[in-house]
Amino acid sequence: MYTLQEVQKHNKPDDVWIVRHNKVYDVTKYMDDHPGGSSILIEVAGTDATEAFEETGHSEEARDELVKYHIEDLPSEASCNPWNLHARWGQ
Numbered sequence: 177m178y179t180l181q182e183v184q185k186h187n188k189p190d191d192v193w194i195v196r197h198n199k200v201y202d203v204t205k206y207m208d209d210h211p212g213g214s215s216i217l218i219e220v221a222g223t224d225a226t227e228a229f230e231e232t233g234h235s236e237e238a239r240d241e242l243v244k245y246h247i248e249d250l251p252s253e254a255s256c257n258p259w260n261l262h263a264r265w266g267q
């Protein structure tokens with residue numbers, strides 16, 4: 177499981193990861209195909225781009241496209257929930 181620190185390293189034009197709703201996407205290969213352009217993706221490279229993505233009002237097609245670049249999940253807020261931790265520790 178990746179951490180945000182790991183994601184932050186992928187912030188170069190030839191190595192672009194972004195986070196959206198706790199999911200990590202490697203969009204390096206998508207840069208040239210992105211209708212919104214590559215520079216906007218470079219701007220948010222290595223960060224949580226959830227707001228930027230949602231504010232743009234991306235279409236269903238864009239959301240389908242996104243799935244192809246999903247590589248990993250960040251630990252979700254739920255995993256910090258004490259009840260989940262109790263369950264994991266068997267208490």
Ligand code: HEM
Nearest residue numbers: 203211212216220225228229232233234235237238241242
């Ligand atoms: C893997 C991630 C992404 C995918 C697959 C994606 C896909 C798309 C697609 C298919 C469009 C065309 C319009 C539509 O169908 O909604 C689009 C437009 C756009 N995207 Fe993204 N996008 C991604 C990430 C982002 C991010 C993180 C930002 C902002 C930082 C962004 C900003 C824009 C903008 C501004 C447009 C509008 C372009 C225009 O209409 O001139 N996109 N994107």
